[in-house]
Amino acid sequence: xxxxxxxxxxxxxxxxxxxxxxxxxxxxxxxxxxxxxxxxxxxxxxxxxxxxxxxxxxxxxxxxxxxxxxxxxxxxxxxxxxxxxxxxxxxxxxxxxxxxxxxxxxxxxx
Amino acid sequence: xxxxxxxxxxxxxxxxxxxxxxxxxxxxxxxxxxxxxxxxxxxxxxxxxxxxxxxxxxxxxxxxxxxxxxxxxxxxxxxxxxxxxxxxxxxxxxxxxxxxxxxxxxxxxxxxx
Numbered sequence: 736x737x738x739x740x741x742x743x744x745x746x747x748x749x750x751x752x753x754x755x756x757x758x759x760x761x762x763x764x765x766x767x768x769x770x771x772x773x774x775x776x777x778x779x780x781x782x783x784x785x786x787x788x789x790x791x792x793x794x795x796x797x798x799x800x801x802x803x804x805x806x807x808x809x810x811x812x813x814x815x816x817x818x819x820x821x822x823x824x825x826x827x828x829x830x831x832x833x834x835x836x837x838x839x840x841x842x843x844x845x
Numbered sequence: 846x847x848x849x850x851x852x853x854x855x856x857x858x859x860x861x862x863x864x865x866x867x868x869x870x871x872x873x874x875x876x877x878x879x880x881x882x883x884x885x886x887x888x889x890x891x892x893x894x895x896x897x898x899x900x901x902x903x904x905x906x907x908x909x910x911x912x913x914x915x916x917x918x919x920x921x922x923x924x925x926x927x928x929x930x931x932x933x934x935x936x937x938x939x940x941x942x943x944x945x946x947x948x949x950x951x952x953x954x955x956x957x958x
Contacts, residue, residue: 780946833879
Protein backbone atom coordinates (compact mmCIF):
# COMPACT_ATOMS: atom_id res chain seq x y z
CA UNK A 736 0.00 0.00 0.00
CA UNK A 737 1.17 3.50 -0.82
CA UNK A 738 -0.77 4.92 2.15
CA UNK A 739 -1.47 8.64 1.76
CA UNK A 740 0.17 10.46 -1.13
CA UNK A 741 0.22 14.19 -1.87
CA UNK A 742 0.89 16.13 -5.05
CA UNK A 743 2.89 18.33 -5.49
CA UNK A 744 5.67 18.19 -2.90
CA UNK A 745 6.72 21.81 -3.36
CA UNK A 746 5.12 24.84 -4.98
CA UNK A 747 5.79 28.55 -5.21
CA UNK A 748 2.88 30.85 -6.06
CA UNK A 749 2.53 34.54 -6.59
CA UNK A 750 -0.11 36.42 -4.63
CA UNK A 751 -3.48 36.04 -6.33
CA UNK A 752 -2.67 32.83 -8.19
CA UNK A 753 -4.72 29.70 -7.69
CA UNK A 754 -3.77 26.06 -7.27
CA UNK A 755 -5.09 22.68 -6.21
CA UNK A 756 -3.38 20.22 -3.89
CA UNK A 757 -4.23 16.58 -4.46
CA UNK A 758 -4.41 13.93 -1.77
CA UNK A 759 -4.98 10.24 -2.44
CA UNK A 760 -5.30 7.28 -0.06
CA UNK A 761 -5.51 3.58 -0.83
CA UNK A 762 -6.67 2.31 2.59
CA UNK A 763 -10.40 2.73 1.95
CA UNK A 764 -10.63 5.19 4.85
CA UNK A 765 -13.89 7.09 5.29
CA UNK A 766 -12.43 10.23 6.84
CA UNK A 767 -9.99 12.59 5.19
CA UNK A 768 -8.47 15.82 6.47
CA UNK A 769 -6.38 18.77 5.39
CA UNK A 770 -4.05 20.39 7.95
CA UNK A 771 -1.56 23.18 7.82
CA UNK A 772 1.55 23.27 9.97
CA UNK A 773 3.23 26.53 10.89
CA UNK A 774 6.18 27.09 13.25
CA UNK A 775 5.07 27.35 16.87
CA UNK A 776 1.40 26.73 16.09
CA UNK A 777 1.02 23.00 15.71
CA UNK A 778 -1.17 21.29 13.17
CA UNK A 779 -4.43 23.10 12.45
CA UNK A 780 -7.40 21.57 10.69
CA UNK A 781 -8.50 23.38 7.52
CA UNK A 782 -11.30 21.19 6.16
CA UNK A 783 -12.32 17.59 6.54
CA UNK A 784 -14.60 14.99 5.01
CA UNK A 785 -16.51 12.16 6.67
CA UNK A 786 -17.25 10.37 3.42
CA UNK A 787 -17.45 10.61 -0.34
CA UNK A 788 -19.33 13.71 -1.42
CA UNK A 789 -19.15 15.39 2.01
CA UNK A 790 -16.98 18.23 3.27
CA UNK A 791 -16.95 20.40 6.38
CA UNK A 792 -15.02 23.36 7.76
CA UNK A 793 -12.29 22.92 10.32
CA UNK A 794 -10.48 25.41 12.48
CA UNK A 795 -8.98 27.65 9.75
CA UNK A 796 -11.08 27.28 6.57
CA UNK A 797 -10.97 30.83 5.18
CA UNK A 798 -9.32 31.11 1.77
CA UNK A 799 -9.56 27.39 1.04
CA UNK A 800 -12.08 25.12 -0.65
CA UNK A 801 -12.20 21.33 -0.82
CA UNK A 802 -13.90 18.59 -2.76
CA UNK A 803 -14.25 14.85 -2.28
CA UNK A 804 -15.79 13.47 -5.44
CA UNK A 805 -14.21 10.05 -4.96
CA UNK A 806 -13.65 8.25 -1.67
CA UNK A 807 -9.92 7.93 -2.24
CA UNK A 808 -9.25 11.56 -3.20
CA UNK A 809 -9.48 14.83 -1.30
CA UNK A 810 -8.60 18.07 -3.08
CA UNK A 811 -7.64 21.34 -1.44
CA UNK A 812 -8.00 24.51 -3.51
CA UNK A 813 -6.63 27.98 -3.06
CA UNK A 814 -8.58 30.38 -5.28
CA UNK A 815 -6.49 33.49 -4.68
CA UNK A 816 -3.29 32.75 -2.78
CA UNK A 817 -2.07 35.12 -0.07
CA UNK A 818 1.32 35.26 1.69
CA UNK A 819 -0.44 34.16 4.91
CA UNK A 820 -1.07 30.81 3.23
CA UNK A 821 2.64 30.06 3.09
CA UNK A 822 2.82 26.84 5.07
CA UNK A 823 3.32 23.09 4.97
CA UNK A 824 0.09 21.29 4.13
CA UNK A 825 -0.61 17.76 5.28
CA UNK A 826 -3.38 15.49 4.18
CA UNK A 827 -4.48 12.66 6.47
CA UNK A 828 -7.01 9.87 6.46
CA UNK A 829 -8.55 7.67 9.15
CA UNK A 830 -11.32 5.30 10.05
CA UNK A 831 -12.13 7.45 13.09
CA UNK A 832 -9.09 6.94 15.27
CA UNK A 833 -5.47 7.76 14.57
CA UNK A 834 -4.62 9.61 11.38
CA UNK A 835 -2.38 8.34 8.61
CA UNK A 836 -0.54 11.39 7.30
CA UNK A 837 0.86 12.11 3.89
CA UNK A 838 4.38 13.46 3.28
CA UNK A 839 3.27 17.09 2.99
CA UNK A 840 3.31 19.91 0.46
CA UNK A 841 5.50 22.92 1.11
CA UNK A 842 3.79 25.99 -0.33
CA UNK A 843 5.35 29.43 -0.56
CA UNK A 844 3.29 32.44 -1.62
CA UNK A 845 5.30 35.49 -2.60
CA UNK B 846 -11.46 25.97 25.73
CA UNK B 847 -9.84 22.70 24.74
CA UNK B 848 -6.08 22.99 24.91
CA UNK B 849 -2.97 20.83 24.59
CA UNK B 850 0.43 21.96 25.90
CA UNK B 851 3.69 20.10 25.39
CA UNK B 852 6.88 20.57 27.34
CA UNK B 853 9.72 21.07 27.00
CA UNK B 854 9.77 22.73 23.58
CA UNK B 855 13.19 21.23 22.94
CA UNK B 856 15.26 18.58 24.68
CA UNK B 857 18.83 17.54 24.10
CA UNK B 858 19.96 14.19 25.49
CA UNK B 859 23.11 12.15 25.39
CA UNK B 860 22.75 8.67 23.96
CA UNK B 861 21.56 6.39 26.74
CA UNK B 862 20.26 9.25 28.91
CA UNK B 863 16.61 8.48 29.70
CA UNK B 864 14.02 11.23 30.02
CA UNK B 865 10.33 12.08 29.62
CA UNK B 866 8.26 14.40 27.47
CA UNK B 867 5.09 15.91 28.86
CA UNK B 868 1.70 16.57 27.28
CA UNK B 869 -0.86 18.31 29.47
CA UNK B 870 -4.42 18.81 28.29
CA UNK B 871 -7.68 20.46 29.23
CA UNK B 872 -10.56 19.07 27.20
CA UNK B 873 -14.20 18.32 27.76
CA UNK B 874 -14.59 14.60 27.41
CA UNK B 875 -11.35 12.91 26.40
CA UNK B 876 -11.94 10.27 23.76
CA UNK B 877 -8.30 9.50 23.09
CA UNK B 878 -4.77 10.84 23.33
CA UNK B 879 -2.38 10.27 20.46
CA UNK B 880 1.40 10.42 20.19
CA UNK B 881 3.09 10.97 16.83
CA UNK B 882 6.70 11.19 15.73
CA UNK B 883 7.65 13.65 13.00
CA UNK B 884 10.98 13.63 11.19
CA UNK B 885 12.16 16.77 9.37
CA UNK B 886 10.43 17.24 6.03
CA UNK B 887 8.00 14.36 6.62
CA UNK B 888 4.48 13.84 7.83
CA UNK B 889 3.67 12.74 11.39
CA UNK B 890 3.94 9.01 12.04
CA UNK B 891 1.54 7.40 14.49
CA UNK B 892 3.03 5.92 17.68
CA UNK B 893 0.35 5.33 20.33
CA UNK B 894 -3.25 5.90 21.32
CA UNK B 895 -4.27 6.02 25.00
CA UNK B 896 -7.91 6.05 26.02
CA UNK B 897 -8.17 6.10 29.81
CA UNK B 898 -6.22 7.17 32.87
CA UNK B 899 -3.77 4.53 34.00
CA UNK B 900 -3.27 3.10 30.54
CA UNK B 901 0.29 2.47 29.32
CA UNK B 902 1.68 1.43 25.95
CA UNK B 903 5.21 0.55 24.91
CA UNK B 904 7.12 0.36 21.67
CA UNK B 905 10.83 -0.34 21.70
CA UNK B 906 12.44 2.42 23.81
CA UNK B 907 9.21 4.44 24.13
CA UNK B 908 6.50 4.14 26.76
CA UNK B 909 3.43 6.35 26.89
CA UNK B 910 1.35 6.83 30.03
CA UNK B 911 -1.87 8.71 30.70
CA UNK B 912 -3.42 10.42 33.72
CA UNK B 913 -6.56 12.54 33.91
CA UNK B 914 -4.62 15.71 33.12
CA UNK B 915 -1.47 14.71 31.27
CA UNK B 916 0.45 12.13 29.33
CA UNK B 917 4.13 11.30 29.43
CA UNK B 918 6.28 9.83 26.72
CA UNK B 919 9.17 8.10 28.46
CA UNK B 920 12.27 7.45 26.39
CA UNK B 921 14.59 4.81 27.84
CA UNK B 922 18.25 4.71 26.77
CA UNK B 923 17.62 6.79 23.63
CA UNK B 924 19.65 6.43 20.47
CA UNK B 925 20.45 9.12 17.87
CA UNK B 926 17.78 7.67 15.58
CA UNK B 927 15.15 8.66 18.18
CA UNK B 928 15.84 12.30 17.32
CA UNK B 929 12.61 13.82 15.98
CA UNK B 930 9.74 16.07 16.94
CA UNK B 931 7.17 14.29 19.10
CA UNK B 932 3.59 15.52 18.78
CA UNK B 933 0.73 14.95 21.18
CA UNK B 934 -2.91 15.28 20.16
CA UNK B 935 -6.23 14.79 21.92
CA UNK B 936 -9.58 13.78 20.56
CA UNK B 937 -12.31 15.41 22.57
CA UNK B 938 -16.06 15.69 22.76
CA UNK B 939 -18.94 13.32 22.84
CA UNK B 940 -20.33 11.53 19.82
CA UNK B 941 -20.36 13.21 16.44
CA UNK B 942 -18.54 12.23 13.32
CA UNK B 943 -15.88 14.91 13.29
CA UNK B 944 -13.19 13.06 15.24
CA UNK B 945 -11.28 16.30 15.50
CA UNK B 946 -7.81 16.19 16.96
CA UNK B 947 -6.27 19.08 18.88
CA UNK B 948 -2.51 19.08 18.45
CA UNK B 949 0.20 20.41 20.69
CA UNK B 950 3.17 22.26 19.22
CA UNK B 951 5.55 19.38 19.82
CA UNK B 952 8.83 18.62 21.57
CA UNK B 953 11.97 18.64 19.44
CA UNK B 954 14.22 15.86 20.73
CA UNK B 955 17.89 15.68 19.80
CA UNK B 956 19.92 12.66 20.95
CA UNK B 957 23.63 13.09 20.64
CA UNK B 958 26.00 10.10 20.26
